[in-house]
Amino acid sequence: MPNLRIHRPGPLSTIQDRGRFGLQALGIPTAGAADAFAFRLGNRLLGNPDGAAAIEYWVLGPEIEAVDEPVRVALAAGGGTLTRAADGSRWTMPAWRTVTLLPGDRIALGPTQGGAVGYACVAGGVDVPEVMGSRSTYVRAALGGLNGRPLKTGDLVPVGVAVDPAAGNRALVTPPSDGEGPFRVLLGPQDDHFAPEAIARFFSQPFAISPQSDRMGKRLTGEPLAFAEGKGADITSDAMVAGAIQVPGSGEPIVMLADRATVGGYAKIGAVIGADIARFARLKPGQEVRFAKVSVAEAEAAAHAFETILRDAADAAVAVE
Amino acid sequence: MTQAPTIKSLGDAALVIEFGTAVDPEINARVMALYAALEGARAQGALPGVSETVPSFRSLAVHYSPLRVSRTEVEAALAPYVAAAEPEARVGRTWVLPSCYEGEHAPDLAEVAERAGMSPEEVVAIHSGATYPVYILGFVPGFAYLGGVPEAIRLPRRASPRTAVPAGSVAIAGEMTGVYPLESPGGWHLLGRCPVPMFDAARDPAVFLSPGDRVRFAPISAARYDALKAEVADGRFDVSTLRAEEAP
Numbered sequence: 001m002p003n004l005r006i007h008r009p010g011p012l013s014t015i016q017d018r019g020r021f022g023l024q025a026l027g028i029p030t031a032g033a034a035d036a037f038a039f040r041l042g043n044r045l046l047g048n049p050d051g052a053a054a055i056e057y058w059v060l061g062p063e064i065e066a067v068d069e070p071v072r073v074a075l076a077a078g079g080g081t082l083t084r085a086a087d088g089s090r091w092t093m094p095a096w097r098t099v100t101l102l103p104g105d106r107i108a109l110g111p112t113q114g115g116a117v118g119y120a121c122v123a124g125g126v127d128v129p130e131v132m133g134s135r136s137t138y139v140r141a142a143l144g145g146l147n148g149r150p151l152k153t154g155d156l157v158p159v160g161v162a163v164d165p166a167a168g169n170r171a172l173v174t175p176p177s178d179g180e181g182p183f184r185v186l187l188g189p190q191d192d193h194f195a196p197e198a199i200a201r202f203f204s205q206p207f208a209i210s211p212q213s214d215r216m217g218k219r220l221t222g223e224p225l226a227f228a229e230g231k232g233a234d235i236t237s238d239a240m241v242a243g244a245i246q247v248p249g250s251g252e253p254i255v256m257l258a259d260r261a262t263v264g265g266y267a268k269i270g271a272v273i274g275a276d277i278a279r280f281a282r283l284k285p286g287q288e289v290r291f292a293k294v295s296v297a298e299a300e301a302a303a304h305a306f307e308t309i310l311r312d313a314a315d316a317a318v319a320v321e
Numbered sequence: 322m323t324q325a326p327t328i329k330s331l332g333d334a335a336l337v338i339e340f341g342t343a344v345d346p347e348i349n350a351r352v353m354a355l356y357a358a359l360e361g362a363r364a365q366g367a368l369p370g371v372s373e374t375v376p377s378f379r380s381l382a383v384h385y386s387p388l389r390v391s392r393t394e395v396e397a398a399l400a401p402y403v404a405a406a407e408p409e410a411r412v413g414r415t416w417v418l419p420s421c422y423e424g425e426h427a428p429d430l431a432e433v434a435e436r437a438g439m440s441p442e443e444v445v446a447i448h449s450g451a452t453y454p455v456y457i458l459g460f461v462p463g464f465a466y467l468g469g470v471p472e473a474i475r476l477p478r479r480a481s482p483r484t485a486v487p488a489g490s491v492a493i494a495g496e497m498t499g500v501y502p503l504e505s506p507g508g509w510h511l512l513g514r515c516p517v518p519m520f521d522a523a524r525d526p527a528v529f530l531s532p533g534d535r536v537r538f539a540p541i542s543a544a545r546y547d548a549l550k551a552e553v554a555d556g557r558f559d560v561s562t563l564r565a566e567e568a569p
Contacts, residue, residue: 008418021373022372023528024384025374025375025376025458025531026458026462026531027460027463027464027465027520027528028462028463028527028528029463131522132510132522132527138462141461141462141464141502141520142522143522148522186332188329189329208450235342236342237459237466238377238378238380238382239331239375239377239382241332241384242330242332243332244342260461261461263373263375270330271330271331271332272332273332273333274332274387294390299387300333302333303333303388304388307388
């Protein structure tokens with residue numbers, strides 16, 4: 001079976017698939033790919049199913065080497081430098097293409113382009129065992145992935161299938177986009193904890209992404225939001241979703257992402273809709289964000305449009321060497 | 322007359338059916354009845370597009386795929402279950418968790434006893450004398466919020482949370498008690514330690530407590546704690562032996 005050897009892991013590289021669903025009632029977080037657009041598109045460039053496990057990395061990726069057999073890798077959202085084992089030649093590989101690594105070939109991934117997160121998807125998927133229905137790594141509980149932890153130097157990451165090196169690679173000629181502009185938000189379930197002026201301000205003022213951001217969530221900085229008369233930040237804990245916008249007592253929102261806990265005890269003013277979570281997840285510290293209120297019908301239309309954008313992006317791939 | 326629940330958005334791929342805003346056994350019983358009804362329906366293949374339901378103290382979250390069903394369709398499909406769900410007296414199983422309330426396993430017992438104005442033995446008798454409903458699991462995988470701690474030993478959280486509470490710690494805070502599944506930060510008072518892990522990904526089931534179950538604690542000696550810990554480590558311990566006989 002083919003393997004990838006990890007030479008330089010990068011600050012946070014983990015194995016992720018779509019996530020661990022169906023167990024939130026037992027307190028098991030979903031984890032899963034933070035940027036579903038890049039993750040799914042990378043898999044589609046390889047002809048993988050959307051949910052095939054991949055290596056997710058933040059800011060700077062690992063250097064990976066094909067061991068034993070050829071491995072085809074899709075560089076989603078970040079390129080890399082390829083070193084051929086045969087002649088020591090080095091090649092700069094742009095993002096959004098597949099590359100076939102022969103045994104001994106290495107590619108140093110990253111930095112990510114345009115966002116904070118990138119993926120190395122592999123033909124056949126990363127083949128670590130499923131734990132509780134998923135290969136996603138949830139580091140806090142040492143669950144899934146490779147021994148439940150981020151990748152480190154010397155790790156061997158098993159890959160599902162060997163590929164025919166003669167088969168072609170594919171690339172996107174222009175970087176794909178899953179949208180831009182304000183992040184669309186559905187109000188609720190605790191929007192009644194906020195003064196009407198605070199809700200108006202939430203949708204009119206900019207916020208900045210704080211450096212205190214990780215796979216669990218991103219903190220925002222900005223003019224604090226005021227709570228409604230007689231209401232506060234604390235609620236009797238209830239369920240959480242990716243994109244949920246919690247507002248603790250400081251009045252500065254936190255947007256929850258893949259590694260969020262299953263429940264939370266702060267009032268949620270609303271949630272970023274599914275079509276915009278991937279591009280929110282890849283925001284870098286210091287970037288400015290704005291939010292726009294949408295209706296359920298608009299969110300539903302956006303969910304379908306997201307699938308079309310993803311399909312069209314994958315369909316635009318062309319054959320390359 | 323109980324109030325009809327309200328339905329609220331939780332993003333575009335989930336909604337919450339909210340029965341109240343407080344920790345209240347009657348509100349939770351309604352949540353659990355609907356949870357049981359919806360999971361039963363899902364097991365029969367009903368509720369297409371609904372992927373998961375997640376109960377909390379006072380609401381039930383219903384996760385669905387907006388690509389498969391519209392919000393209007395989900396609400397219409399849920400409506401008859403919401404209208405029909407009657408709180409049941411008991412929906413879950415009863416478990417008896419061994420807890421060692423001695424020595425190093427009980428770092429906060431003396432302080433709790435002093436603040437409650439009683440002896441440590443009385444605190445243990447009160448804590449292990451009650452039966453606690455599992456309201457919700459969360460915080461970390463397998464952490465069950467067990468409600469209904471007797472008034473006599475209720476204390477607010479510690480002023481300064483510990484950065485690392487050992488796995489297995491049996492703890493109280495306010496009206497809640499629980500067992501830490503993993504070493505985690507925590508502000509609860511540590512009364513004892515349970516040798517059986519609340520979460521073990523290699524075990525089937527990884528998490529054995531479910532929302533709606535009930536839990537009692539049985540005091541054990543430090544020697545018994547060590548023996549059970551060894552059984553767990555060897556893979557000889559069967560969590561089903563912790564099930565209590567159900568009262569008729």
